Amino acid sequence: MIDLSTIPFNHPHLAANELDYLAEAVRGGLTSGDGPFTRRATALLRELTGARQALLTTSCTHALEMSAILLGLRPGDEVVMPSFTFVSTANAYALRGAVPVFADCRPDTLNLDERLVEAALTERTRAIVVVHYAGVACAMETLCAIADRHGLALIEDNAHGLGGSHHGRPLGSFGRMAAQSFHVTKNAQCGEGGALLLNDDDLVAGAEIVREKGTDRSRFFRGQVDKYRWVEIGSSYLPSDVLAAQLTAQLEEFGTIQARRHRVWDAYHAGLADWADAHGVTRPTVPPGLAHPAHLYYLLMPCLGSRQGIIAHLAERGVRAAFHYQPLHTAPAGLRYGRTAEGGCPVTEDVADRLVRLPLFTGLTDSDITRVIEAVRSYTPRTP
Numbered sequence: 001m002i003d004l005s006t007i008p009f010n011h012p013h014l015a016a017n018e019l020d021y022l023a024e025a026v027r028g029g030l031t032s033g034d035g036p037f038t039r040r041a042t043a044l045l046r047e048l049t050g051a052r053q054a055l056l057t058t059s060c061t062h063a064l065e066m067s068a069i070l071l072g073l074r075p076g077d078e079v080v081m082p083s084f085t086f087v088s089t090a091n092a093y094a095l096r097g098a099v100p101v102f103a104d105c106r107p108d109t110l111n112l113d114e115r116l117v118e119a120a121l122t123e124r125t126r127a128i129v130v131v132h133y134a135g136v137a138c139a140m141e142t143l144c145a146i147a148d149r150h151g152l153a154l155i156e157d158n159a160h161g162l163g164g165s166h167h168g169r170p171l172g173s174f175g176r177m178a179a180q181s182f183h184v185t186k187n188a189q190c191g192e193g194g195a196l197l198l199n200d201d202d203l204v205a206g207a208e209i210v211r212e213k214g215t216d217r218s219r220f221f222r223g224q225v226d227k228y229r230w231v232e233i234g235s236s237y238l239p240s241d242v243l244a245a246q247l248t249a250q251l252e253e254f255g256t257i258q259a260r261r262h263r264v265w266d267a268y269h270a271g272l273a274d275w276a277d278a279h280g281v282t283r284p285t286v287p288p289g290l291a292h293p294a295h296l297y298y299l300l301m302p303c304l305g306s307r308q309g310i311i312a313h314l315a316e317r318g319v320r321a322a323f324h325y326q327p328l329h330t331a332p333a334g335l336r337y338g339r340t341a342e343g344g345c346p347v348t349e350d351v352a353d354r355l356v357r358l359p360l361f362t363g364l365t366d367s368d369i370t371r372v373i374e375a376v377r378s379y380t381p382r383t384p
């Protein structure tokens with residue numbers, strides 16, 4: 001029988017306790033930030049990431065904004081980062097008047113090319129922001145050494161990397177700060193949410209203030225001061241405890257979520273190997289020593305035409321595929337607020353045209369997975 005139902009690109013995982021926890025949070029009435037579920041989710045997150053401290057935020061974008069405030073960035077300061085990433089990586093620093101300096105990515109992992117970073121530094125550089133694309137770690141030995149040598153802060157945009165590791169050490173534990181996302185498209189999700197991981201104890205007090213509208217309200221609630229006041233600039237970056245309840249259920253079930261995602265990833269990787277080799281298609285590279293969290297599965301098609309071709313071909317067969325990212329260095333705001341490192345970003349421009357992502361979520365059944373693989377394999381890419 002032909003299955004004509006559409007396989008969506010993403011569908012959020014529903015954890016066993018999710019609805020009960022949501023009801024409990026609403027009934028309990030402690031629905032503002034930093035309630036009981038926020039404490040539970042934060043503890044789970046610290047366990048998963050090995051981060052010294054973690055603060056839930058309203059999004060990864062906001063966690064990155066907090067990092068920019070905490071670094072004390074000033075107009076004209078420079079932050080080196082990949083062009084091949086989501087807009088928030090750059091926007092968060094541009095909001096503080098800092099200049100994103102876009103460097104190219106490696107052709108294998110699509111991560112910031114560590115060999116290009118030192119050439120992008122100037123006397124205005126204050127930080128390096130890395131993104132572990134698809135949760136496959138950047139070359140952290142080299143990048144940490146560069147940051148140390150030049151006295152720069154290393155920040156991890158770890159939106160893809162929850163559950164990933166680099167030679168046994170969890171992603172999110174390397175940077176002075178790391179930003180997590182719990183957007184509905186991420187491995188653990190609460191619709192919209194995030195966290196700032198802090199691996200430097202000196203940042204914790206300041207981070208609590210920035211997150212609480214620039215006040216020392218967190219210390220007040222702990223009884224450490226007898227009133228709270230406006231002490232720094234900040235904003236409202238703490239999520240409702242209702243969202244934290246949803247996130248708690250997700251993080252408690254993270255092992256199950258990950259096992260199911262890896263099953264899909266591994267099936268695609270094995271099921272498409274010979275087809276990819278025969279048609280000049282590249283599958284993801286995971287260098288030795290790195291554990292990836294099956295955040296996304298992508299293929300690099302031979303050219304833009306075949307990328308658009310396979311998306312249309314899959315759509316006709318009821319399989320929704322997607323592409324991303326549009327390079328930041330050539331985007332309108334990238335041109336206005338950023339600068340491109342010497343040598344440009346030719347690899348970024350190339351892969352942004354050729355990348356296609358396949359459906360990857362916990363609810364995919366065996367027959368769904370087979371349908372996706374067969375739909376891909378029935379496509380013959382045009383050569384460029």
Ligand SMILES: *Cc1c(COP(=O)(O)O)cnc(C)c1O
Binds near residue numbers: 131159160
């Ligand atoms: C999803 C994502 C973000 C933004 O996350 P939000 O929680 O939606 O703000 C930032 N950076 C990367 C690399 C992402 O994938």
